[in-house]
Amino acid sequence: MKIIELKEVNKYFGVGNNKICALKNINLSVDKGDFVAIMGQSGSGKSTLMNILGCLDSFSSGSYKIDGIEVANMDKNAQAELRCRTFGFIFQKYNLLTSLNALENIALPCIYYGMNDKTRVEKAKKLLSDFELENRSDNKPNELSGGQQQRVSIARALINGAEIILADEPTGALDSKSGEMVMNIIKNLHKKGHTVILVTHDKNIASYANRIIEIKDGEIISDTMKNSVLHKAQKERLIDKKSRFDYIRYQIYESFKMSLKAVKTHKMRSLLTMLGIIIGIASVVSVVALGNGSKEKIMENLNSIGANTIIIFPGKGFGDKEASKIKTLKISDAKIFSKLSYVDSISPNIAAQGLIIYKNKSAISSLDGVSAEFLEVNNKKLQIGRKFNVSEVETAAAVAIIDQNTQKEIFGNNSALGEIVIFNRQPLKIIGVMAQEDNFGPPDVNLNIYTPYTTAMYKVLGNHEISSITIKVSDDINSYLAESDLTKILIALHGKKDFFTMNSDSVRKMVESIANTMTILISSIAVIALVVGGIGVMNIMLVSVTERTKEIGIRMAIGAKRKNILQQFLTEAVLLCLMGGIVGILLTMLFSFLFNNFIDDFKMILSLDAILIALFFSMTIGILFGYMPARNASNLNPIEALARD
Ligand SMILES: Nc1ncnc2c1ncn2[C@@H]1O[C@H](COP(=O)(O)OP(=O)(O)O)[C@@H](O)[C@H]1O
Ligand SMILES: [Mg+2]
Structure with missing residues (x-):
């Protein structure tokens, strides 16, 4: 039973005179449950082939079918789904997220699968103990040895099932002892029924495999198989039980957690970014509170004239010099x-x-x-x-x-x-x-x-x-x-x-309209402050995306869809703005407390409406100004992003 079938696959890089052909008419099929080693010298096209197999990169021409389904016809989401559920990647340089500990790194693909917190941690713990990493679960990658990091990365590759394991020189950065340990793990995975495709330039490593394919200058030059009797292909697949609602909930919860982490890592930067929003929100809410307070005070005084009261005076209007003669x-x-x-x-x-x-x-x-x-x-x-x-x-x-x-x-x-x-x-x-x-x-x-x-x-x-x-x-x-x-x-x-009238209601209306005009006027100035704040947020988010391109690549490689990435960065922008908004509101509360205690003329009246509107506003700014950077992040090409340092 063929799980992978490539027909006449070509891959070109560059255009015009710089155009090079990295893969030439590759015809290759892999049986379910097989263990294939791809060998070749550096620059022969092994990684290129691997990336195409793992749907990290596209091919220029030809046909590639997984389980009989043509990959070229799949959209980006379906390919992300394959990376998430069918493939498990093991990279030469581990590609772990430096900000997450071992356990979180292993559990990461489950987030994109849509598993809940509890299942994730259970599975990750099981894998940690399988690979003798129990007491390393809280360590960040830089606190782990190369061999340990590679075992974490294998665990991560396996957590969603990984029917097909793609390993690109998994022992390339390891000493021989750790390398051997990793190869034994991979051998065992093959025994359990995983289909394994491994890239190496080392004959000893290749000897673990059942089938060895040699590639040179983008062409297959030899293909030898030891055994045609294969292990039984792995049947067990993860079963989808989650509801769509749960999936979205986990996603939002996770993006929120990740965003909080990102904000925490750059405290000073986040605070400065928030400053614009803080000032904007604080001024809008204060102005509205001051406006409400003064309006209320004026209305109170008008009430002493009484509602529905009309006063008739002699003359043409106030200040009429002739009035006394009338x-x-x-x-x-x-x-x-x-x-x-x-x-x-x-x-x-x-x-x-x-x-x-x-x-x-x-x-x-x-x-x-x-x-x-x-x-x-x-x-x-x-x-x-x-x-x-x-x-x-x-x-x-x-x-x-x-x-x-x-x-x-x-x-x-x-x-x-x-x-x-x-x-x-x-x-x-x-x-x-x-x-x-x-x-x-x-x-x-x-x-x-x-x-x-x-x-x-x-x-x-x-x-x-x-x-x-x-x-x-x-x-x-x-x-x-x-x-x-x-x-x-x-x-x-x-x-x-020879007289004129004054209606208390029209005076009231006039006062109200003056108060409203003032509020609108000052609020619009505050809105400018908010827009400036929003631009600050956008700026910092663009920087953040550039800084974290590699991270985005890794997330995509283990199954994040575009919308997951978009959501993550959008959440981060919204979080920044919302936090700014909350700080702004708290500042206003403090200010109005002081104002009401020390100034007697009138009170600042903070209404719940104004607070809710301010929060809504800061969220909207987050969405408006965070969208562009987030979309940039989600549009990154996985393989290019991964290649970034
Ligand atoms: N993104 C790229 N842009 C241009 N050329 C590339 C790119 N990636 C790989 N190549 C070229 O394609 C060929 C195969 O590269 P690669 O698959 O990385 O080789 P291997 O993994 O076997 O060392 C090389 O000549 C390399 O320079
Ligand atoms: Mg390579």
Whole structure:
């Protein structure tokens, strides 16, 4: 039964004048379970033939069938699968991964096979003890002798079954004693049923084989067989039990582990690479947190104006010099408005300054004439006492409500309730004290005293003009519709538009939109930082791929598919970025902790959303900027990569 069949295989290297023919019309078939030695001088084409047999290299023309299947028709993945499951390579220079210990090196092909952790370690341990390496399992290749390294590499070749063992001068770098030991192992493998193809230029080594093929200048010149009676071909093949999901899971887990290892080996470099991402993520998250905090603070203050509130002022707008001459805004307007169904509460405002006197104390204070509903309209609360009632407003009762500043300035810690103060020669009885307000920015240092607007008009000021009307619209009414309706009514009453309105909702919207614009603006600067960070990651990944070309070659030789390599490097890039992102977030947390403890104006608000988005962002950067280097790695030609030092 033929396991390998080559027909008229040619292999050329180079082009034009440099073109050389490394293999000429090779016709060769190998029986299952045979032990073949390929002999020839250096440069005769032995390795070239071996690489073609092991699907590490392509051939220029001819036909190569494994188990009756044409290799030329297979895609790269199918060839990788063959290297993973059917072939076991033993190289002259061992080709172990220097960063892995003996056990991990042996178990490596299982990762590409899709075996789980436990099975892998079990199998690798069994092989270690088969080859008398039990106590070497944790040693890295540079801590092993040549003979030990070669035994590790044989164990690695065998771990996935290796129906066909391809050994390219396996004893070439060994002393005669170790060489003999290795040859005995190979002989035993043949006895167990493995098909063995071995390259050597040494007659003694070749004598272990059942069949010796001599090759010269790329041509077979002799083919001698000792025995036609062969050992029974190995029947046992590994059985696939794993599910596709498990396979992907092991792959991702393994790439993650390998990436972590790679990051650990280059700590400083990884940290510097991450720096860009750290700065980018930290600034994005901080800016969003600062934006959220300040917006919240501003909103809180706007809430003290109250939602759904419309204020009507005389004039064309704030700062209108003619406004004081306009006397059309009247109490009668407010009375008409108060009858509208959508008006929840309303208060005209009459403002004045004056001297407030109590016993031997006096102070400059502002007086506000308001309606009985002014607390509701302005979203204010009383600390103690009561508000004005309707009859007090109708009769211009001499009552007043004072704010906290007045309470402190005039009464100190004593109760003001029931006391009489004099404001502009008018005695006023205090019936309430307003609650302290939590306001943004510098505190209000004015003293404020409120009386019914009638009292202000008829008793205190003797003037009948009002400075504004504040209207609170019912919650279920759109304040913009109310605003336009009020405007229409007032134009009809006044005959022209000699007033302007301010809607608390539009102020709120404006603040919100300014805050959002600022966030977007600063975030886009931070995004630039992230892109720069990403380019740093890409740069270092390209370097990493170049540095590890040999490693990539080895991985491919023992069965890694392109996508495995792609996944590994992509995982590494994503890991770098994700770690950078996490460090960035932690830094922001520290920063906001300090900020919130030392700065009183407003708080930094770190939202879970922002953190998740930042993590997602850093992962995306890893994928975007890691893809190109990872693809470069996966596109390497196995044999060229292996040849690299
Ligand atoms: N990648 C390559 N590019 C160009 N020439 C090559 C390459 N690999 C091998 N050759 C040439 O092909 C011939 C056979 O090489 P090789 O198979 O390595 O010989 P052996 O293993 O028998 O010493 C040599 O002349 C060598 O120079
Ligand atoms: Mg060679």
